[in-house]
Structures are given as C-alpha cells and as structure tokens.
Amino acid sequence: MGLCYIVAIACVGVFYLDTLLPWRMTPVLTAIALGALAARVVLSIRDRPEPIGSPRNLSIGLLLAALGGFLMSTVTVAVVRGYTINEWGVFALQFAVPAMLIFAPRQDDLIKAVLQVCLVVALVDAAANFLAVAGLFELPEMSARVDEFGRRQRYPGLAGNTHAAGLVAFFAACYVASLARVRVTPYLVLAGLVLLASLFLIDARRYLVLTVLAVPLIYHPWSRKVPLLPLAVSIAGFLLLRTFTADYADLGNKLRAMLLEDGWHRAMQNPILGEGVVYRAAGDLIATYMNLSMAGVTESQALDLAIAYGVLPTALFLLACAIAIAGNRDRVHPPVVILTLMTAELFFGGALTGPLGAIVFFACLTVCQKDARLVQVSAKTCLKPVTPA
Numbered sequence: 001m002g003l004c005y006i007v008a009i010a011c012v013g014v015f016y017l018d019t020l021l022p023w024r025m026t027p028v029l030t031a032i033a034l035g036a037l038a039a040r041v042v043l044s045i046r047d048r049p050e051p052i053g054s055p056r057n058l059s060i061g062l063l064l065a066a067l068g069g070f071l072m073s074t075v076t077v078a079v080v081r082g083y084t085i086n087e088w089g090v091f092a093l094q095f096a097v098p099a100m101l102i103f104a105p106r107q108d109d110l111i112k113a114v115l116q117v118c119l120v121v122a123l124v125d126a127a128a129n130f131l132a133v134a135g136l137f138e139l140p141e142m143s144a145r146v147d148e149f150g151r152r153q154r155y156p157g158l159a160g161n162t163h164a165a166g167l168v169a170f171f172a173a174c175y176v177a178s179l180a181r182v183r184v185t186p187y188l189v190l191a192g193l194v195l196l197a198s199l200f201l202i203d204a205r206r207y208l209v210l211t212v213l214a215v216p217l218i219y220h221p222w223s224r225k226v227p228l229l230p231l232a233v234s235i236a237g238f239l240l241l242r243t244f245t246a247d248y249a250d251l252g253n254k255l256r257a258m259l260l261e262d263g264w265h266r267a268m269q270n271p272i273l274g275e276g277v278v279y280r281a282a283g284d285l286i287a288t289y290m291n292l293s294m295a296g297v298t299e300s301q302a303l304d305l306a307i308a309y310g311v312l313p314t315a316l317f318l319l320a321c322a323i324a325i326a327g328n329r330d331r332v333h334p335p336v337v338i339l340t341l342m343t344a345e346l347f348f349g350g351a352l353t354g355p356l357g358a359i360v361f362f363a364c365l366t367v368c369q370k371d372a373r374l375v376q377v378s379a380k381t382c383l384k385p386v387t388p389a
Contacts, residue, residue: 003043004113011356012117014231015164018141026121030089030323041104056327056369062320063102063365069313070095086279094277107275111335114356115175123191125165126198127288133201136315150279155201157336166204167351169195171338171360172213177218178334198319206239206349217337228340229326235344243348256299256348258289263298267306274310301350318346324361324368333371335364347385 010033017025074091077083083091086377101107113275131137132155141160143154155164173195180188199208213235217223243260246253280295298304306314321343325336342351342361351357 003040008114010119019160059323066317091359098362118171146306154203170207179209232344236347263303271311335367
C-alpha cells in the first residue's frame, strides 16, 4: 500500500503545489506518480491469480487496439515535428498508464488510496472555502463567471482551479459513499454534506452533477438494476444538449459550444493519424473565444483524443469503455460508477491530461474489465469461484 499512497499524494499534489509553492512541481510530481505506479504494477504481478478464461476479452482487445493506434500516431508525428517534454508526459498518461495496468492484477488498493487522499484534501479545501466566504481567509486564487443570473463568485479551494478542486471533491464524495454503504454514521453524513456545499462554492458544475449521481449509485443496493451504459449516454447527451441550447446570457455555455464545434472540425481534418499530442497550458489564458480557440482548447476529452490520435483509435477506446461498463456483474461497486460518470464526462470535459484523472480512470477501467466472476485454481487444484471485492 505504501507505493499506492505515493502515487496518490503525487497525483493530488500536482493540483496544489504549483499554486502554493513558487516552483513548477507538475513535471516532478507526474514523474514520481508514474514511477511509483510502475513499481506498484511490477510488484503486484507476482501475486497475480491464474484465472481460467479471460473476462471481457472484447473490451481488453479493443483497448489494446486503441493503444496501438495511439502509439502509431505518436511515433509518426514525432518523426515529423518532434515532441516537447510536456507532450511526452501527456502521452505517457494516456498510453503508458493503461498499458501498464491492463497487464497487471486489479488495482483496487490503488483506487482506494487515491480516494482516501482526495477525501483529506477535499475537506481541507472545504474548510478554506468556508473561511473565505466568511472573510476570514484569503484563497490563493479566485475567479467568477457570468451567467443568466448575473456574476457568480467562485471559491476554488487551495488549488486555485475549479476543475482541479471539483475533481478532488468528486472522488472524495465517491469514497464517502462507499464507506456509507458499509455503515452510515453521523460523521459520514456530515462529510458528505460538507463536500456538496464545497462543490457548490467551487462552482464546478459538472462535478456537482456527477457527485449527486454517484453517491446514490454507490450507496444504494438498488443501483445494480440501473443500466449504467444508457445512463452514461444520457448524461453526455443531456449536458451537450444543454450546452448547445443555452440561453444567450449564459456566456460560459455559449463559449463552450463554439469550442466544441471548432474541435469537431479539427478532428475531421486529420481523422486517420491525428495531429499528435499537444500540451496546452490553458489555465494561463484569459478565457476568451479567440485565446482558447487558438490554444486548441475543445472542452471535450473525446475530441482532444480524436485530434491527437485519430478518430478510429478514439472510437475503439470509447467502445472498450462502453463494453466494460455494460458488463454483467453481481453488484455495482465504486470503480464502475466512477468509470461510468468519467466516461460520460469525456464528451463535455475530461481529466485524462492530468495524473490524478488519468490514473483513476484507467485503474477503474481495468478493474471493470476484470471484475467478472472468475474461476481460480487453488493450491489443492480444486476449482472455486472468486467473487471480486
């Protein structure tokens, strides 16, 4: 578990240390997270069970085909124009992380460690936000947005970024819900309410919506009757529809709609191999259409992948996710809920360009590809069913 916590702390630290410290820590922390993850995978392979048959072969095969497309596109573009260190880092998150995890045993302990660290950090963020609202604490960075109701102040926690703080709070809420499924206590109820209130102050709207959906799906036993793949499609469709039909005064959604349209046209310009990975420091830009469009911001991870690697590998990747989500399982567990909601988010956002989102997403994906009931050969050579945790 020690390596799991190193990965978790490094992933979450990427969002916060660049804001709180005067040094650029993202490359160092990303390298630490990937190195610890590689060590964790190598060590865990020794304990890998020997199942008879392979669960969800189709999803695993499609993911391998997609990764092959990612690699071919990257090598081709690297020969033509070369890559920067930051661009190689993004490629490592989107290719090396799933490539390592797909051949390793299920990484439930890794997911648990990351969610635990997120819970601690999200509660600290919540305390900072509440103190900032009361005028007792000054956050490192603050922002506001304009919608049909006027100007809305945002409180992005110690990260100084609404997306980062929202993602951390979302993972934290998922962990609280998983604990409450075992036993509901007043402390867990209070923690859940605090996280929801903090998400409202952060104004990370999509993560607030995803959290409201995730908590009952993880907590309540009836969630196993919910068709998760149609749910993911419905979420993505609803939020995209809301984006493209927003009121004229909702400037944020209007801007997002224009960027999505630009991203679609760019993806169609080179649909076979894509344009290659591009590292975008969009957080340093003034959020105008011209600035964001020139920087290549699309507001959709699915479009980013299609632009970078081509349409076919991206379609194979999304299909692999869909099959993993739709698989038959005895019960709904936190990784499949997180994967369902993060897959829906790929169409109107996405978190695969940072170590926290990429590692959690691909760890959940590989868990869902391997969570079918297995048959394992015991030491006495008798067959017995193995139910995943």
